[in-house]
Amino acid sequence: MKFEKRHFIQIIDNNKGTIRSLCKVYYANSEDRKDAFQDIILQLWKSFDTFRGESEISTWIYRVSLNTILTKKRGDKKSISIEPLDTPHQDICTAKADDNVELLYIIIQSLKDIDKAIIVLYLEGYRNKEIAEILKMSQTNVATRLNRLKSRLTKKFNNKSHAAKRS
């Protein structure tokens, strides 16, 4: 096996958790997840030659993975409309979110595709400027969306804790 392929496999192996997590937050169906995983691997391989190490490997993984998923989602005519966060989302209040991973999963599932990407990158620790570069958006757009999401989520958490106290 060529060194290039071995190196690529090693990179995928080191970052499989990130790629699988991204597939999981965007696709509920296991077959769709598998397809998305394969598409991402293929896109990463195609752009592997052009990756010159100017950014971190993890940033490159996020950039290619998220753009592959978002392009796939845009082209997917089967995709159903996703319920926006500002409509009452019963799951957040009623699910047994004793575990933060479960809560995170429920919250991300309720977001629009582009907002999912912004939140995931924010949770990964990227700044607005970096998020904007990765998602090819303006920094202002990212900042506005992120602030809106933060305030809505905080409101939801507060409502949830008030409801829990009352019951």
Add this chain to the structure above:
Amino acid sequence: MQLNDLKPAWKQLKLLNAMRHIESKEILSIIENPENTNKTKLQRVLFNIVMFIVITVFCQGG
């Protein structure tokens, strides 16, 4: 609770999803034979269409 409080949860989710081993063969087959992947997808779409037609035909109410 703030959004920042969920940062450890994202790390944990990644760790959980990294636990399952990935075979080198699996990655190699994706990058060396991408047409196989497309063929499998097409087969699945065709199978779903056929199943949909069959179910529609046989489950029509009288």
